[in-house]
Amino acid sequence: MNLPDIPNNHALAMLIITVIALYFFRRDDIPLETSSLAVLVILCLVFTVFPFEINGEHLEPSSLFFGFGHEALLTVCALMILGHALVRTGALVPVGRQLAKLWKISPALSLLITLIIAGILSAFVNNTPIVVLLLPILTNVALRTNSDTSPMLLPMGLATLVGGMATTIGTSTNLLVVSVASDMGLPRIGMFDFSFPAVIAGSIAIAYLWLIAPKLLPKRSPSLPDTSPRLFSAYLNINEDSAANGKTVTEILKMTDNQMNIQSIQRSPEYRNIVALPDTIIKEGDRLHVKDYPDRLKEFESVLQATLFSGAKKVDDSNPLSADKQMLAEIVAIQASGLIGKTLKQVQFARRYGLSVVALHRDGKAMDVGRRSLGNITIMTGDVLLVQGDAEQIAELKENRGYLIIDGASDLPQSKKAPIALGTLFLVIAIAAIGIIPIAISSLCGVLVLLVTKCLDWSEVSSALSSQVVLIVVASLALGSAMMQTGGAEYIAQLFVALAFDLPPAGILSALMLMLAVLTNIVSNNAAAVIGTPIAISVATQLNVPVQPFILAVLFGANLSYATPMAYKTNILVMNSGGYQFSDFIRVGLPLILIMWVTLSFLLSWLYL
Structure with a gap:
């Protein structure tokens, strides 16, 4: 085994920065936006302080900002807005209503149909709106049938990830891989060019999520059961001998360690409401309207030497606190x-x-x-x-x-704008799939249609965008470009080939996909995809084999984010809503990763090598 020579200093610096970036991307205590911006700043500073020339041309640090105007980022943002429009207008509500009716007839068949629908929709729409639609429906079904949500929610969430692998617009990861490969001079991958292996592997995955995954999951309680503490509204009546009599609101709050929150003050004889200003003096006969937990209200009663009332009745053992219609x-x-x-x-x-x-x-x-x-x-x-x-x-x-x-979705209305939102998304996908105009342009046209038809306004557009996605995409593109231009990606590819020199090309392809699958469950899948794409191209070039299967190995591997909650944002949604634990994702996700890895490795080798 002949290991490659050590690369230049800039390439080594890029490898070190990559390791640091991947470490910070997985840190929960540091916002992903901050980590991404830090990576971008560090890259620019490195190339500013230590200039780098490639083929006699100076690498401009400002060129690393290209991600802000990259077509992949624009497309991702536009598709996020289109997906938000479906939720905002209730365009997918009819699907949810029909699923809710079907669950009453046959739960087993309904779970299968739910998984299939979730997968198909996620191939064309960001999976977050799909999860947002289905979570309340499945939770409501479980409540009405007195059944467990555990066998439903996690398989549904993973089904959306499986379905997102089928087209170039299914996930932001797909778009990034396709765009980076195109930037590097490779032929543009079409929307459905890799749908065949994705659908076959996805079908096997859906069968697993339907028949096996529910049996692997223990019964879990919902994240916030109805037995959680309630707030109670009550009145503290100030008597002549109350410690609060004659004191200001500020002084009273200090007596309760600033824990009491006075909603208003009712002053006799008419019990008119007065504002609880800091210097307002409390008098005998005043009633302080407060809202808190029962034990805290009783504590306030004791500290202030007041009398606690609920409505017109004194609170005691025979007349306990009541939350009324809350x-x-x-x-x-x-x-x-x-x-x-x-x-x-x-x-x-x-x-x-x-x-x-x-x-x-x-x-x-x-x-x-x-x-x-x-x-x-x-x-x-x-x-x-x-x-x-x-x-x-x-x-x-x-x-x-x-x-x-999360309390049921049967009464969610569908607005009159729903057909427009649904039709716009369909046209965006159809026009791009036929090849009339690229998806980057058709998706932006779709956003303009939504704004002109008032399906969305600009405040809703801005709320649909994720600063995390924007900055991680920009930072990842910059890091990938720097690795490629300095030779860092080529060095990793040479090292990877040297370590796997005993394997045939199909084995190296499979190992590459497995490496990306491990990486995507630890750090951001977008970062893994962007960094992995130039490495895949270098590996294929050195092996003198077709590049496309290695690009797809990165694409599929970076999408196998099933084994950890932090691997994908919808995993977090499902985890919190279903009360799942970290071990549940490992229990269900690891076998699914192995199934998809083995199946896709075989299909890519069979179809392309």
């Missing part, structure tokens, strides 16, 4: 909600919707924070908020299509 609902934070990367205080959630957030779940478990601290926590994709409010407030929130509410 309802609980689970809200999953998705990109379109406008919550991602912000705190509840920043978006004024309570004032805007009239709802109180009583709990927050992240990564399948409740966050151990006080209720007053919830407003200061930065919301991440997949976080589940338990909110409380009356039925009208919950119903009003349902009308806001930016939120995913």
Whole structure:
């Protein structure tokens, strides 16, 4: 085995930066946007301080910004907006309603049809809207039939990932691989050029998710059951001997360690409401309207030496606190909600919707924070908020299509704009598939149609976009370009071929796909795809074999993000909604990766080598 010579200093620097980037991309405590921007800045600084010449031409650091105007990024953003329009207008609601009816007839057959529909839709639409549509439906089915959600939600989520592999627009990963390969001078891969192996492998995967995966999953409780703590509205009546009598609101709050939140003050004799300003003096006979957990309300009663009332009755053992007509609902934070990367205080959630957030779940478990601290926590994709409010407030929130509410979807309305959104998406795909105009242009035309027809406005367009996706794509493209131009990618390819020198080309192709499959479950799949594409081209060139199967090995391998929750954003949505644990993804995802890897390795070798 002859190992390749050590590459130039710039190539070594790119390899080191790549390792650092992949490490930071997987860190949960550092926002992905920050990691991506840091990688881009470091690359530019390296080539500014240490200039690099290629074939006598100086590599301009500013050229690394090309990702911001790259057709792959524009297409990804346009398709995200088109997918959001389907959710916003309720274009897919009829599909959901028919599935909900079918579940009542035959659950086993319904699961199969659900998996197939999820896979087919995800081949043409970003899978996040598909998961957003199906999660409430399946959860509602489980509640109505008194069955477990575990055998439904995770297989459904993985089915959308499997289906996304079938076309160039199925996932952003596919678009990036195809675009990077085209940038490097290879023939453009058509929308359905690799659908045949993807459909065959996907069919086997769907059978596994239908027949075997549900049996591997233990019963899990929903992330936020209805037994979670509720907030209770009550009144603290200030008596003559109350410790609060004669004190200001600021002084009273200090007595409760600033834990009490006074909604309003009712002052006799008419019990008119007055604003609880910091310097407002509390008098005998005042009633402080507060809202909190029962134990906290009793604590406030004791500290202030007041009398706790619920309505007109004193709270005691014979007259306990009552939440009246208050309802609980689970809200999953998705990109379109406008919550991602912000705190509840920043978006004024309570004032805007009239709802109180009583709990927050992240990564399948409740966050151990006080209720007053919830407003200061930065919301991440997949976080589940338990909110409380009356039925009208919950119903009003349902009308806001930016939120995913896990309590059933049978009453979700379909707007009059739904046919326009659905027809626009169909035309975008059809025109690109026929080859009239490229998908980058047709998708942007589709966004313009949605804006002109008022299916979406600009605020909804901006909420549909993900800063994480934008920056990870830009940083990955810059890193991939730098690796290719400095020779770093070629060195990895030479090292990879040297280590696998005993294997035939089919074995090297299979090993490449497996390497990408491992990488995509640890770091961003987009980063894995962009970095892996130039390596695949170099490997095929050195082996003197067709390049396309090695490109597809990267594409398929980077999509095998089944074994960890952080591998793909919809995995997080499913994990939190179904109460799954990390081990559940490994239990179901690893066999699925092996099935897809073996099947696709055989098909690519048979069809192309």
